[in-house]
Amino acid sequence: MNSNRVWAIARKETLQIIRDTRSLILAFLLPMTLIFLFGYAITLDIRQIPAVVADYSNTTHSRELIRKFTNSGYFVEIERTNLPERVTELIERSKAKVAVVIPVDFANQLITGTAEVQIITDGADANTTQSVVGYTSQIISQFNLESIERQFGGRVSVSPINLEPRFWFNPDLDSQNFLVPGLISLIMTILGSLLTSLTIAREWERGTMELLISTPITPLELAVGKLMPYYIIGIVDLFMAAYIGIAIFEVPFHGSLWLLFLFSSLFLLAVLANGYLISVVAKSQQLAFQLSLLTSFLPGFLLSGFLFPISSMPTMIQVVSHVIPGRYFIEVLRGLFLKGSGLELLYMQGLALLIFAVAFSVLATHKFRKTIE
Structure with missing residues (x-):
């Protein structure tokens, strides 16, 4: 793999993102809007x-x-x-x-x-x-x-049972502590799958992708160069969202920042490769949007445990949830934020994210190579 060609593609993609207002909104404004909207307006604690x-x-x-x-x-x-x-x-x-x-x-x-x-x-x-x-x-x-x-004048004939519940990891049962880590996963899903598939599909519509294919660049170099800017944006969004959650919504973080970076990178690679695969299959922004919505956003919202407990879902849906990367990433985020879990407790989720990242990358590269042929 030629690093010069990869950096050239990455630089071109970065300039294209900067010049495209819609891409900038999707990359930065939408994630921050979502975390404030969910953090302030949506709560599972029903009061008043x-x-x-x-x-x-x-x-x-x-x-x-x-x-x-x-x-x-x-x-x-x-x-x-x-x-x-x-x-x-x-x-x-x-x-x-x-x-x-x-x-x-x-x-x-x-x-x-x-x-x-x-x-x-x-x-x-x-x-x-x-x-x-x-x-x-x-x-x-x-x-x-x-x-x-x-x-009875303060004296009862039978001593009542004194129930002393203890709520581990979230003593106040604050729903924001539950929602914000899951919301970070949803934001990265939107960025990785939706934004990537739309921007790359636009190149197919404009015919610029064919020009890139005609150059000596290999499919792997093209994929790495295309996805590199989105990976950097995703990591920036991750730490921005985490900072807002901790500083503004007072969500505790008891884990390791290095583990947060490691697992987030694996998840980002998985959703970025999925978005790249969608763009190769769709080749149009409209179809790419629909496929991203159906295969990434909706499953990540409904079947990942973000709002609804997976254990309460029908057995068949629980089985389907095992192929949703967001399920494992949300478990990682809640473990790191609320429980302070280490690698010894999260390695299975990390292995699952690694499998998704490799599988989607291989599928996307193979499909792109077949498209060229």
Whole structure:
């Protein structure tokens, strides 16, 4: 492989990226926009749920229970009413996601141990409903425990079980700690597959690729020269996104920067080779975009464990996820950021990324050689 020819191709590709506004936006502006958008706007921690309260008891005990709901941080009381039809209206109009209904004889029921509180939720929003059930159970359990302690003067006949949960690696259960490492993988997938396939496919459309083929340069030299600028951009984007995640969103990083660089390089080689393969097959920007979306972005978003746990997917989909490079890279990123995992725990994921990088590179080079012939 002639290094002079490789550097010449790399320099040409770099100048082309600099002159193309769309390429610059895809390379730098889009990744940073995504990480800020996901970091600030998207969260799996459901809080400030709008609630309507119907307190038909209006006693000290009922008001105390309502205070526990509003002070929890999970619910925001938007209205208090004694009209059942008003509760129905607010739920139907989606102005309230939950209604807390306390019956008239709530205080007497507390004394006899038969107190009931009705929780009405908007089941159309299943995710919020599941959170509401968990939050209300927690609040009412705490209220029950305090009521028992007051009733027995701080002495209960049976000691309650004291549950002490410990959340390793993410003590506050902050969803940003979960999302940001996965988002880095998604950003590098977009850069490596989408940007690479579009820019190289454009050369096929313009006919400049045929001019390159007619020169003495070999398919391998052409591939290396073409992909080198995108690799450098990818590494820059990686550390920019990691810095934003750590400095702005306060995502902890407990691992090794060298391991981050090593595994990111393997993943970048895999997605870059995949993007190069797509451009060779497609030869048009429209088709390259569609293929990148179907083979890289959507699988990387849906089947990599970025948002949805793979263990909850159907068995067949779990099998398919094994051929998604992003699955292994996300495991690496979360291991490095949150757990401080070392090579002894991540070598299998690294081996998988290496196999993907080699396989896609061989396929892309072979397909390009067949195209020339």
